[in-house]
Amino acid sequence: MRENFKIKSGSLVVGDIDTLDLVDRFGTPLYVTDERIIREKIDRFKKAFPFADILYAAKANWNLSILRIMARENLGSDVFSDGELYMALLAGINREKILFNGNSKTSEELSMAIKSGVKISLDSEDELFTLAKVMEEDKDTGGFSKGAKKAEVFFRVNPGISVDTHPKIATGLIKSKFGIPTDKIVDAYKKTLEFDDIVPVGIHSHIGSQILDISPYKETMERLMDIVGKLEEIGVDIKYVDIGGGLGIPYNAEEEKKAPNPEKLASLIMPIFEDGCNELGIRPRLILEPGRYLVGDSTILLTRVNAVKDAYKKFVAVDAGFNVLIRPAMYGSYHEMAVANKMNGVTKETYTIVGPICESGDILGEDRLLPVVEKGDIIAIFNAGAYGFSMSSQYNGRKRPAEVLVNGDKVDLIRDRETYSDIYGNMVIPPRLL
Numbered sequence: 001m002r003e004n005f006k007i008k009s010g011s012l013v014v015g016d017i018d019t020l021d022l023v024d025r026f027g028t029p030l031y032v033t034d035e036r037i038i039r040e041k042i043d044r045f046k047k048a049f050p051f052a053d054i055l056y057a058a059k060a061n062w063n064l065s066i067l068r069i070m071a072r073e074n075l076g077s078d079v080f081s082d083g084e085l086y087m088a089l090l091a092g093i094n095r096e097k098i099l100f101n102g103n104s105k106t107s108e109e110l111s112m113a114i115k116s117g118v119k120i121s122l123d124s125e126d127e128l129f130t131l132a133k134v135m136e137e138d139k140d141t142g143g144f145s146k147g148a149k150k151a152e153v154f155f156r157v158n159p160g161i162s163v164d165t166h167p168k169i170a171t172g173l174i175k176s177k178f179g180i181p182t183d184k185i186v187d188a189y190k191k192t193l194e195f196d197d198i199v200p201v202g203i204h205s206h207i208g209s210q211i212l213d214i215s216p217y218k219e220t221m222e223r224l225m226d227i228v229g230k231l232e233e234i235g236v237d238i239k240y241v242d243i244g245g246g247l248g249i250p251y252n253a254e255e256e257k258k259a260p261n262p263e264k265l266a267s268l269i270m271p272i273f274e275d276g277c278n279e280l281g282i283r284p285r286l287i288l289e290p291g292r293y294l295v296g297d298s299t300i301l302l303t304r305v306n307a308v309k310d311a312y313k314k315f316v317a318v319d320a321g322f323n324v325l326i327r328p329a330m331y332g333s334y335h336e337m338a339v340a341n342k343m344n345g346v347t348k349e350t351y352t353i354v355g356p357i358c359e360s361g362d363i364l365g366e367d368r369l370l371p372v373v374e375k376g377d378i379i380a381i382f383n384a385g386a387y388g389f390s391m392s393s394q395y396n397g398r399k400r401p402a403e404v405l406v407n408g409d410k411v412d413l414i415r416d417r418e419t420y421s422d423i424y425g426n427m428v429i430p431p432r433l434l
């Protein structure tokens with residue numbers, strides 16, 4: 001929220017740094033992250049769940065420096081692809097605390113997961129069989145046997161639970177593509193017993209993202225513990241119970257009132273978890289996978305106004321579009337905005353803020369009350385830290401923006417702005433076209 005940031009002489013400040021200085025130095029569009037906010041969120045999460053493993057969901061923001069912060073805070077990571085696994089390892093995240101998730105993993109990805117010694121969450125029985133085959137092959141080539149380790153696996157269960165969020169980010173619905181239905185999950189674990197070198201150690205679920213009403217987590221925890229009980233009966237010893245991520249953050253004033261926090265989540269699920277464990281006489285570790293909650297409100301996107309046009313509506317055309325921040329176009333998400341160089345300006349006009357992309361849907365914000373906007377002004381878009389840069393693209397031949405990290409009075413570039421060679425660098429012209 002904008003309350004995270006200060007105002008000095010009418011301009012927006014991140015940490016102790018004037019955003020206008022950042023724009024002068026690094027250009028626009030520019031992602032600016034306040035490290036202190038991330039550290040505070042991590043702290044709060046750790047305090048609410050002192051005995052759990054916190055696996056940061058890399059896909060929310062996998063800039064290497066952000067992952068490095070997570071590594072230094074001793075967090076693990078939920079990764080969803082070979083690229084995210086590569087980045088998490090590069091950042092120095094403890095491999096013991098990396099879980100390779102995903103509903104459609106390739107043999108190569110599974111092989112990479114085993115060789116790096118991370119845990120794997122399987123999403124189907126087919127994936128279990130692919131894993132078994134990959135392990136057999138890797139043994140033949142001597143690759144895996146050197147590590148002489150077994151594969152530790154989870155299954156992702158689809159608990160069939162609906163949450164009050166955007167349908168595109170509800171992942172625990174009965175009709176969702178993720179996970180194995182509750183009535184088939186025990187059978188999936190039984191299949192692992194055929195393989196000596198595949199050891200089921202955990203159960204995983206993730207019911208959705210941007211969850212503001214956290215009550216469905218209660219039911220999810222109940223179902224998880226119910227399944228853990230059934231698994232113990234067939235001799236599967238569960239060491240990890242992973243309830244996933246999804247804790248929402250407020251994107252507007254309305255949501256601010258009902259926004260959940262880690263403490264509330266803890267008081268909702270911990271009693272069920274602990275009672276369940278006591279009843280079964282087991283001591284598994286709880287795992288949580290927050291993404292958005294840790295990074296979402298730490299980051300502002302700064303974008304420059306190229307034109308103001310009085311047409312059907314008053315349009316403000318800026319230099320960032322859905323190529324830079326896709327959430328408004330993809331989910332109809334609301335992102336609070338301000339004019340970074342007119343923070344004390346009186347709001348008196350209603351504007352629709354649009355990007356430079358050749359699509360009518362390239363709208364960042366509709367009917368926003370702002371001070372009078374002029375060409376050259378800098379618009380600040382708040383809460384851009386999660387699923388912002390990480391979902392960006394080069395559509396329309398646009399170079400991706402730079403990212404900077406602020407900590408108090410320190411400013412560091414954590415990603416260079418792309419150049420033309422980043423756009424064409426992977427392309428090849430066949431000789432017959434030369």
Ligand SMILES: *Cc1c(COP(=O)(O)O)cnc(C)c1O
Pocket residue numbers: 057059060078080101206208209210244245246247289290291292293386
């Ligand atoms: C995306 C994802 C998360 C993180 O979700 P947030 O809403 O960002 O907290 C956690 N676990 C899994 C498996 C995911 O796919």
